Amino acid sequence: MSTSAPASTPSSPSPRPAGARKAAARLRAPGRGPRSAGLGRAPRRSVLLTLLTGLVLVYSLVPLVWLAINATKSQEDLFTSFGLWFSGDFALFANIADTLAYDGGIFVRWLLNTVLYVVLGAGGATLLAVLGGYALAKFDFPGKRAVFAVVIGAVAVPGTALAVPTFLMFSEMGLTNTPWAVIIPSLISPFGLYLMWVFAAEAIPDELIEAARIDGAGELRTFVQICAPLLAPGTVTVALFTMVATWNNYFLPLIMLKNPDWYPLTLGLDNWNAQASTAGGEAVFDLVITGSLLSIIPLIIVFLLLQRFWQSGLAAGSVKA
């Protein structure tokens, strides 16, 4: 993300109100350039430190490399060749074509389902977290002290035991086996609420809200026109977190969905993996591997595109706590 170009120092004078300037500085925090700003010299780079950190890097990447390499192998080569190197024919494109075409192209359907769940679920979760975090940071209302305690307490209850009660309730409401059964639970992101809370407290100066109120703006207008733009970096952060959570969603869809046409990718791949264990079923481990690779590529792309925003949002959030 950011380059190392030095930026203005945090202490530089500014005509803007103090609070806003501080918030603005935070928002730009990651772009603020490394230590060079201060004493005017960059720290020496260290080969040793780079190598040591490189160990963690290797640890992080080896399984992904393994996945990428094995996605290029045919089912037979998969078992007979060394896992961390290419072998036999380069079957990546054949595997991708097979994955996309298998069982009437259901993989594409699963991919689209996942996108739908991410857009509605993660989008909605972000909206709710932003609104809620804003309320916690900028309003004093009855029951406020209890809100976060209740949220954390509820999250601490193991989800598997809640699945059946949730299933029974959703069934009563006619939601099971519909996309809503996946989307509605995805709307809640406790960590997102927490992040928006600390972020809003930092990023929005109270004076700004008060000024808007004095001008006669309604609460909604104040939020939409004045506060929402200031919350943008934090919003992107929460959106990324909820996207990952929704993309990775596995257990609840497993309980709620019976129709493969509504499966997200995680469930679909698990299904393919289990297929080998059905009498008369066809083992498709090669497709599971290629499908796994394909399923994480979109997320990685989104990460790379948005990480600049992400960082600044996280920074403002975590500095506080």
Add this chain to the structure above:
Amino acid sequence: MTPPVRTPLRGLGMAAALLLGLTACGSGGESSADDVQAALEEGGKITVWAWEPTLKQVVKDFEAKHEGVDVELVNAGTGPDQYSALQNAIKAGSGVPDVAQIEYFALSQFAVAESVADLSSFGAADLDGTFSTGPWNSVNLSGGVYGVPMDSGPMALFYNKDIFDEHGIEVPTTWEEYVEAGRRLQEADSDVYITNDTGEPGLATSLIWQAGGKPYRVDGTDVTVDFTDEGSTAYAQTWQQLIDEDLVAPINSWTDEWFQAMADGTIATIPAGAWMPANLESSVAEGSGSWRAAPLPQWEEGASASAENGGSSLTVPEASQNKALAYAFIEYATVGEGVDTRLDNGAFPATNKHLESEEFLSREFEYFGGQQANKVFSESASNVVEGWSYLPYQVYANSIFNDTVGKAYVSDTTLAEGLQAWQEQSVEYGNQQGFSVNK
């Protein structure tokens, strides 16, 4: 090897059930074969939960044959996953399918809870004699017929002939010889194992069944669990030798490693139900020509006892609103034209008509080097030991098999001790559920 439990059987034995149809007899009242015919004429929609792959074609054919009938086939999970989905749906009172595939070992659990309908009045009572004994006894529970057999898994020993030929070892006909063959294979080549096993409840119970053991006795809600009888002991002692001497490969069935091990000669034999050929053909293509089928080794020399391993029935959940149409589909799939379709696609029948037909028996399996393997399976089906029953909560019992008996594969615990622990936990659970177990 593979017990049907979480897996194999599905294929073959599965049960799909469909249920609902639309018609008439949804609620209460006596139903009759006439209702079934009427439901077919009236048409309607039913949902079938099944994971058995050959049913896809059967559904298509059925819909083509009966205009106005719409069958939705849903794979709601395999084995236990589907059962808990079914139980949840029943509990919720909505989303219950009209037909559900249920494996034989799991059926009594649903029958006891009256979750699935007694199909006698729809015409299932007239099917006595239609199916081989093992499967038919499995669906006949306390005076009712709670499912119709869809397939079966009479056991056989599948073996890689090339391996035995190479090392000059005879194919074992008793379990004693089997252990000995395992030793000789290991001596000849430490990469070759007589079989693989990491503990599977389906295989263990089937072998005990073959040995004449009757660890489970069920009389209504009075249940006895006893793994110290002669058959169970014979199994435990023999299999303990295989484990102690590391003669079985520690490879989990139904994994990528397993298929590869069957292809590359690591595993010499697989004792399994007659559904196995379909899996060999589809997932171990390299083994074609090397493998053969033989009668299951015997516990007593010269005997010809066998057991069922896996297989499913098709049932109609009690909550179905269209039982008559559901039954019409079941009938088509299990005794009607659907059977031929399924056999063509690799399923193994439960119907005597097919098991005894000349065409079936004389079929030459290219995979087995031209062997008429169905003769072995058909013979096995007629030699299944009578009197076996599963627990009315076998799904749970099987789920904790690896917690208890599985210890024998990874620690100093013996199989006999493992079976004892399994027994204790099964007894405790049964009593908690209101059965009277070992009392």
Add this chain to the structure above:
Amino acid sequence: MTTPTAPAPVAAGPSPRRSRRRSWTGWAFIGPFMAVFALVFLAPIAYSVYLSLFRDQLIGGNTFVGLENYTQALVDAQFWGALGRVSLFLAVQVPIMLFLALLVALAIDSGRLYGRDFFRVSIFLPYAVPAVVATLMWGFMYGNRFGLVGNINDAFGPTLPDPLSPDLVLASIGNIVTWEFVGYNMLIFYSALRVVPHTLYEAAQIDGAGQLRIITAIKLPAIRGALVIATIFSIIGSFQLFNEPSILRHLAPNAITTDFTPNLYTFSLAFRGQQHNYAATVAIIMGLITMAIAYAVQLRGMRKDV
């Protein structure tokens, strides 16, 4: 920064800088969140509490049993065994993961790395991999016949122990979880470090403080809030361990029992044993324990004195 009026429990949100008028307006903004939250969390939990007072048998039906399920759970060796296992996991895996994450964050933040941006992105990447895929992937790699472990053994002789044996499987799961979340936590720490005013370091350097001293005296205290919140979410994550062991079970059926973790145990009770009432009871007890520990960590972590 916690002040006496800080919002409650866990973690510490910021406290208002000045008192505002108390009004219900705030509910207009938090209302939507809480409404959905009530539907997908509070209602099922309330339902579970209700369920926990009954016992539904296959034979005999549903009866009210009061607190009997709770007294049963208190002496349930399987439950406590599972809790012990995740506690061990928590005690070993979480510190390792957070320590690694912190080291990497400090290294990247120090500006002394070549290719800093590449490091940051790459180490973070595993977080993008769904747990299901991560476990399938590591499961393939753990295979000691055809997986990476098998490859290594073939190449160098059988030297590596089986990662899926009962003795090692917990560590193998810990490895998967660590792999998934090091980058995630690293980024939280790194971002917190980025906003520490550099003037502080400069002043310290001028005073002659070494790097280590700057880290312990300035950097760590400055990101204490991030450390606490990461710890709390890691505790909840450890106590709810489910996806990784449940998927890995297909490969290690005898090593990973059905009561391996509290969450697996409740799954087994509810989905295999149809013991919904007892499963609800165990879940509620587990929730209470988790909350208590999270609260204790927060209290301790937020103390002003180090």
